[in-house]
Amino acid sequence: MRFYVVLRYVAFSFFLNAIFLALSAVVSLIYADEAFIPLLYSAIIIALFGLFPVLFIPPIVQIFNKEGLLIVVLSWLLSCLIGIIPYILWGGEFTVTNAWFESVSGYTTTGSSILTNVEVLPPGLLFWRASTHFIGGIGIIIFALAVLPSFGVAEMVLYRSELSSLGRQNFQYRTRKAIKILAGVYLGLTLFNTVGLFIAGMNLFDAVTHAFATIATGGFSTKNASIAFYQSIPIEVVSIIFMILSGMHFGFLFSVFIERNTTFWKSSVVKYYIMVLAAGILISTLNIHLYQGTAWGTALRHAAFNITSVGTSTGFASADTAIWPAFAQMILIFFALQCACSGSTSGGIKTDRMVILFKAAGQQIKKLMHPNAVVGIKIDDIQIEDEVVSESVLFIPVYLVSIFISTLLLTFSGLDSLSAFSGTVAAMGNVGPGLGTVGSMANFGHIPETGKWILSIVMLLGRLEIWALLIFFLPGQWKKSVTY
């Protein structure tokens, strides 16, 4: 392990953060708000920190997988640390714990907030808050690789370390092109969503910040009541469309919209994703209508928005889901666990793993019936590697055990069981709002300090898909090697 190599590449994530801090400072300057100095100060400090290793350490072309993994994990952890600086410099509700929670929630695109009143924040700080979603959306390293000059061979290692094996599946391009496609689709979606929201009635500032949060499937809003503030069907429709698109594999979106590939609808994962989402909306509409007496139209409107929001791990809200009937709440929990497709900005278990799980269950039944048969798993006529299948199937119980442990710890810290469980599910899936006291119209401000730290670790676990963070903390993984 060459720490200086890690240091040099982590420094590039500092530059990325410094760019967005400087942009936020510009926004602050335009609105003449009080966040200008904290944002500018943070931008300069972070840029200087990033500059030094790049100047001091000679360029290194070859990096090892372990180094790549450490670069990715450290980039996430240090970005979250960078994210707290403007918050604690601003003050208000931001104690160190609260700022850390808000920062982790932003970068991991969870969207849970400790703020009781978002609207008192100056526009510059609100822009920075939305930017943390935007930076974390496609992954800090992928974003850095896309906007910074090519790193040669190192680029491939970093790309493989950041994107899960599932995310890379069905995305058979050379590394540089794959990164360009991911970044292109990401920026394109953000641009179109901004225009859509602006036409639907939002002002430009709100449209940009909400687009950042939508495409990154984050959920931070500039309003206390989230999307419910606008009470606008066009805004909700635009948001639903872009939330669904952001939950799809960006490679698929590139195939469909740029390469005009018509095999899109044959993809089992996308079909499953759309059909389960549609079924969830319909069942919830029925349940809300029958048990709460809500009119059909209103029930459909709220179910469509909130199920899509949770099912894509975005976390915006157009209604208080904490007062929905229990059945509809269970549907929400299911979607908060599953979320959307791999290769997207979404969190959670992911629909790809669900499809593989169902196929693996089918394969097991076939094996029981025909013990000597050689049965592989195919999705859309493509043989899925055993390594990918075992990783996917093992991921689900590890994911659920992590949720159970976190729920236990949260209840121990004094939280009620519904809030602890749903809050953990929402944090692990990077969804945002849970149920109970952490519902869609509430916040996480009242949670005990220890609870906030537990949830922030859970958010990072979910975002880095568990393994990377666990390996990072395993002793003996980071032995030193010497090359000057």
Added chain:
Amino acid sequence: MKLRLKILSGFSILAVILLISAGWSIAELGRMGHSVQKLLDENYRSINAAKEMIEALEREDSAILTLLLGKKEEGRIILFRADSIFNKNLSIAENNITVAGEGGIITRIKSTYSEYRHLWRTSLTEMDREVNRDLLLTGMHSSFLATKSASHDLLNLNDKAMYKTASDLQNRAQRATMPGIITVIAALIFTLIFNYLVNYFMISPIVTMTKNITQFIERRKPFEFDIETHDEISDLARSIRDLSAIIQSRSV
């Protein structure tokens, strides 16, 4: 990059971090001082004036009771003294309008007090007439209450403004200390990284080169040492390698 530039860049970055932080802390402390001055000048003066006006009103009320008891001279003295205090403080408040809505309240005080004043001035001559006494006292009391209520409004408004300024001061105090705290942490981390890099790219290669030279002198072990830093140390390593190669070839 050459060694001199590398070391210089390290120290320059540290210096810039410290300078920015110090500059910001000084600016925030300056703003804090300005806020304290504002707190005293704008709000405290009006609060004090409002308190004095309420006190003067109470005295005027007592003076009217004294008049009713027949102590005309004593009542008259108290009344005019209190009137003078009231007007003096009203003038202070009028010249210190700093909070939104304060002007409206002062106009209200002026209007109600003028009515109240007119009534008690009339009472000084008309109080003796039994018919007018009740009528005068009823009107006077309602004007007294209206003036007192408006003075209380002025007091509350400035109280609230003072609380807000004090809260802002608390935030400013945090903003003045936070850059210092962050800079100390940043400087510590930076020093550690700088130390690690200096040790790794400067000290360690020199130590290894020294060891290799000793081995070459003692056992003629070939000097093999690759370095990728492209600075004076890599130049030195290359020169020593060339030198050792020449010595080796001559000794053979």
